[in-house]
Amino acid sequence: DPHGAFLKCLYQNSTTAGSISQVTYDQTNYMYSSLLDLSIQNLRFQTPNAPKPLVIVTPVAVDQAQAVVRCSRESGLQVRVRSGGHDYEGLSYLSSVPFVILDLLNLRKITVNVENATAWVESGATAGELYYRIGEKSNSLGFPAGVCPTVGVGGLFSGGGYGMIMRKYGLSADNIIDARIIDADGKLHDRESMGEDLFWAIRGGGGNTFGVVVSWRISLIPVPETVTVSTVLRTLDQNATALVHRWQYIAANQFPDDLTMRITLQSLDGTDGNRTMQAYFQTLYLGRTDDLLAVISSSFPELGLTREDCTEMSWVNSTLYFAGLSGQPLEALMNRSSNAKIYFKNKSDYVKEPISEAALEEIWKWFSRAEQGALVMILNPYGGRMGEISESAIPFPHRAGNLYKIQHITAWTDGSAEVSAMRVSLMTQFYQFMGAYVPKSPRSAYVNYRDLDIGKNGDSGKTSYQQASEWGRKYFHGNFDRLVKVKTAVDPTNFFRNEQSIPPLPLP
Ligand code: FDA
Numbered sequence: 001d002p003h004g005a006f007l008k009c010l011y012q013n014s015t016t017a018g019s020i021s022q023v024t025y026d027q028t029n030y031m032y033s034s035l036l037d038l039s040i041q042n043l044r045f046q047t048p049n050a051p052k053p054l055v056i057v058t059p060v061a062v063d064q065a066q067a068v069v070r071c072s073r074e075s076g077l078q079v080r081v082r083s084g085g086h087d088y089e090g091l092s093y094l095s096s097v098p099f100v101i102l103d104l105l106n107l108r109k110i111t112v113n114v115e116n117a118t119a120w121v122e123s124g125a126t127a128g129e130l131y132y133r134i135g136e137k138s139n140s141l142g143f144p145a146g147v148c149p150t151v152g153v154g155g156l157f158s159g160g161g162y163g164m165i166m167r168k169y170g171l172s173a174d175n176i177i178d179a180r181i182i183d184a185d186g187k188l189h190d191r192e193s194m195g196e197d198l199f200w201a202i203r204g205g206g207g208n209t210f211g212v213v214v215s216w217r218i219s220l221i222p223v224p225e226t227v228t229v230s231t232v233l234r235t236l237d238q239n240a241t242a243l244v245h246r247w248q249y250i251a252a253n254q255f256p257d258d259l260t261m262r263i264t265l266q267s268l269d270g271t272d273g274n275r276t277m278q279a280y281f282q283t284l285y286l287g288r289t290d291d292l293l294a295v296i297s298s299s300f301p302e303l304g305l306t307r308e309d310c311t312e313m314s315w316v317n318s319t320l321y322f323a324g325l326s327g328q329p330l331e332a333l334m335n336r337s338s339n340a341k342i343y344f345k346n347k348s349d350y351v352k353e354p355i356s357e358a359a360l361e362e363i364w365k366w367f368s369r370a371e372q373g374a375l376v377m378i379l380n381p382y383g384g385r386m387g388e389i390s391e392s393a394i395p396f397p398h399r400a401g402n403l404y405k406i407q408h409i410t411a412w413t414d415g416s417a418e419v420s421a422m423r424v425s426l427m428t429q430f431y432q433f434m435g436a437y438v439p440k441s442p443r444s445a446y447v448n449y450r451d452l453d454i455g456k457n458g459d460s461g462k463t464s465y466q467q468a469s470e471w472g473r474k475y476f477h478g479n480f481d482r483l484v485k486v487k488t489a490v491d492p493t494n495f496f497r498n499e500q501s502i503p504p505l506p507l508p
Contacts, residue, residue, distance in 0.1 A: 002075045002098055003054045009071035015063040023064065023106065025056045032056065039085025039105065039152070039336070040093060043343045043415060051094055053080070053101040060106045062180070062188060062214050068102045069212060070186035073495055078460065080498070081212050083123045084152020084336075088346055088450045091208065091498045092155065097460040104154055105336075107214060112137045117220040118177065119143075123154030123213055127163075128323070128333035134220060135316030135330060142223035142315045144169040149323045149332075150339040157216055158207035159448035160396040162405075164284040164322055167384030168257040169221045173203040173394050174385075178217035181210070184495040188214075201486040204396035206447045206475070209483075209501040210490055223315040228285040228292045229322070230309045233278055240279040241360050243302055244379075247281075248354035252383030252403045254299050258286040261300075265377040267367040275372065277364050284318055343420060344411040345427045348449040349438045351379075351403050359437055366430055374426060376409040397477035398444060407449060408434065428453065447475040452499055461497030468503045475500075 003026070010020055025032045035056055040046045054077065059065040072079040078099040082092035093101055104124035110133040112119045121130055128149025134141055144165045146156050153172075161172030169175065178191040179202060191199050201210050234240040244263060251261050264280040281303060285292040289310040296305045313321065316330060325332045332338060355363075367375050387400040398405065410427045412419055431453075435443065445454055455471030457463030465484060472480040480502075487494075488504040497503075 002077050005075035006055060006071050006077055006100065009074055010057070010067055013067040013071070015067060016061050020057070020059070020064050020067060023058045023060055025058075026054060027052065035103070036093065036101070039082065039103075040090070041086045041150075041339065041341060042088060042090055043341050044345070044420060045090030045094055046341075050090075051096055051099075053093065053095075053099050056101040056103055058103045058106050062107070062182075065102060065104070065107070065212060065214060066182050066186045066188060068100065069182050069184070072100045073184065073186070079496070081154065081208050082152075083154025084126055084150060084156070086148075086151050087155060087207075088344070089452050089499070091450065091500070095460070095498070102212060104152075104212075104214070112141075112220070114138050114141065117141055117222075118217060119220060120215055120217050121153050122215045123152065123157075125153045126336055127151050127153065127156060127161075128319070128335070128338075131316055131319040132330055132333040135314070139225050139314050139316070140222060141220040143172070143218060143220055144175060145172045147322050148339060149319065149325075150336055153216065154213060155207050156448065158202060158205070158213065160204045160446065161448070162380065164260050164262075164318070165221070165223075165286065166386060167255075167260050167381060168286060170385045170389055171204070171394075171396060172218070173396060174389060175219045175221065176203050176216050177219050179213050180215045182212040182214060184211065184491045184493070197482075197486045198490055200394060201483055203394040204447070205479075205483045205486075205502065206395075206500065208498050209496055210487065211496060224286055225314065226288055226312050227315050227318050228283075228287065228289045228310050228312050229318050230281075230283045230292075230305060230311065232281050232303065232305060232309050234281065234303075235276045235278055236364070239302070240277060241357055241364070243281075244279050244360055245354065245357045246300065246302060247379075248351070248403055250299050251381035252387075255381070255383070256295060257384035259292065259295060260284050260381060262381060263379040265363070265367070265379070267370075267372060267375070269372045275368055277367055282322065284322070286315075288312065342411045342413060343415055343423070344409065345424045346410070346449055347408045347427060347431050347451050347453070348446040349406045349408065349431075349434055350398050350444040351406060351437070352401050352439055354403065355437045362433075366433065370426060374410055374412070374423065375430060376411070378407040378409065380405045380407070391477065392479055392482070395476050395479045395483055396447075397479050398446070405446060406434070406438075442474045442477065444477070445474045447500075450500060456499040457497070457501065457503065459499075461494070461499060461501055463503045465503060465505060471500055472502065
C-alpha cells in the first residue's frame with residue numbers, strides 16, 4: 001500500500017517545524033478538496049473525474065518538503081510540485097499514476113535587500129507578492145516578472161517569466177543569481193553545490209523536471225520613480241488593421257528599450273448587434289509622459305496617442321494597472337485569488353516576419369465567424385535586451401530575430417462538455433490557420449504556455465529522447481540536448497517527471 005507507506009515514512013521524519021501531520025491532507029481530511037481546488041486556475045481540470053492526489057502536503061519548512069520527496073520516492077509514488085497552480089494543462093495537480101502534491105503555498109517568504117538590490121524569494125510566493133514586497137521597501141527598484149500577479153514564482157521562473165519590462169531587462173530567469181533546490185534524493189543544494197549545469201537548466205528548462213526549487217535569489221533592477229502607462233483602443237474604423245501592421249515594424253526594432261507596447265486583439269458585440277474588432281494598445285514607458293509622447297510622435301504618430309491617454313505613477317502601481325486592478329490599494333497584489341477562474345485553451349507562436357495586412361484581415365474573419373469574444377490574441381513585443389542575450393545563455397531560446405510572441409486565447413465560462421469540445425476545436429483550427437504566418441521548423445512555443453497538443457511524453461511521464469524532442473525542440477530549440485544531458489546527470493531514474501518533462505538518456 002504505497003499510500004500507507006508514504007504516510008508512515010513521512011510521520012517518522014522529524015522536521016524542524018514540528019509534526020508534518022499538521023500539513024498533510026489525504027482524501028479523508030475535510031480540508032482536502034478545498035485545498036486541492038484553491039489554486040487551480042483552469043477550470044477544465046477541476047472536475048469530479050479528474051485524477052486526484054492520494055495526499056497533499058503543504059510544508060511550512062524546507063526539511064518537510066525534503067521529507068515529501070524522500071518518502072514519495074521510497075513508496076513508489078509520483079510527486080507533482082505546485083506553486084501557484086497556473087499551469088495551462090494542470091500538470092502541477094494532475095497525474096494518471098498514483099501521486100502526491102507537494103504544494104509550496106506556505107513557503108512564500110520574500111526577503112528584499114535594498115542595499116545590494118537583491119532578494120530571496122521562496123517558490124510559493126506569487127509575482128504580485130514579490131512586487132508588493134519590493135514596492136514596500138523601495139520605489140526605485142523593480143523586477144521583470146509576470147503581468148498577472150497571481151502566478152506562482154515556482155512555475156514562472158522555472159519556465160522563463162516575462163512581463164512589461166522584458167524589453168529592458170529580459171526575463172525573470174535572466175535575473176536569477178542563486179537558488180535552493182531539492183534533488184531526487186531529497187538533498188538540498190544551492191548554486192555552488194548544484195553546479196553551473198543544473199543552475200543553467202532550472203532557469204527556463206520547465207518545472208517538475210530537475211527537482212523542487214524552494215527559493216530563488218534574484219537581482220533587482222532599477223526603475224525610475226515615475227513611469228507612464230496608457231491603454232488606447234482602436235477599432236477597424238479607426239484603422240486598427242494598418243496600426244497593428246505598422247506596429248510590427250517598430251515595437252521590437254525601433255522603440256527604445258524603455259518602451260513596451262503590447263496589443264490585445266478581441267471582438268465585442270454592441271447593443272445594435274454589430275460586432276466590432278478591437279485592438280488595445282497597452283504601453284509602459286520607464287519615464288515621463290513628455291518623453292513617451294515625443295517617442296510616439298516620431299516613430300508611431302499614426303496611433304494618435306495624446307497626453308490624456310497617459311497616466312504617470314510608480315512602477316509598483318503600474319503592476320497593479322496592467323493586472324487590471326487599477327484603483328485598488330497595493331495590497332490587492334497580495335491577493336492570491338484576484339484572478340477570475342475560467343475554462344481556457346491557449347497556445348503560443350513566435351513571429352519573425354511581419355504579418356501582411358491581407359493576412360490580418362483573414363484573422364479578423366476568424367474573429368467575426370467565432371462566437372463573440374471566443375478568440376483573443378495578445379501580441380508581446382521582443383527586441384531590446386531580449387535580442388542581446390544569447391540563445392543558449394539559459395534554456396529559453398527565443399531571442400534575436402523575434403519580433404513578437406503571440407498568445408492565442410480561447411476562454412469560456414460554460415463548463416459543459418459540448419462547449420469545451422467546441423472551444424478546444426476552435427483553437428486547434430485557428431492554430432493550424434496561423435501556421436502559415438510563423439516559422440515552421442520548429443514552430444516555436446513558450447514552455448510556460450504549456451500546450452500538450454504539440455507533443456507529449458507517455459501518460460505517466462515515461463518517454464524516449466525521440467518522443468520528447470518533438471515538443472522539446474519547439475520550446476527549447478538547440479538547448480534541448482543540453483537539458484537532456486543535465487537531466488541524465490541529476491535524475492537518471494526520471495523521478496521528477498510529467499507529460500512534458502525532459503527525459504534522461506537510458507542507463508547504459
Ligand atoms: P504551477 O504551480 O501550476 O506550476 C507550473 C509547472 O511548474 C508545473 O509543472 C509544476 O509542477 C512546476 N513547478 C511549480 N513550482 C515548482 C518548483 N518550485 N520547483 C519545480 N517545479 C515547479 N507567464 C508569463 O511569463 N508572464 C505572464 O504574464 C503570465 N501570465 C499568466 C496569467 C495567467 C492567468 C495564467 C494562468 C498564466 C500566466 N502565465 C504567465 C503563465 C505562467 O508563467 C505559467 O503557467 C507558470 O508555469 C505558472 O507557475 P505556477 O507556479 O503558478 O504554476
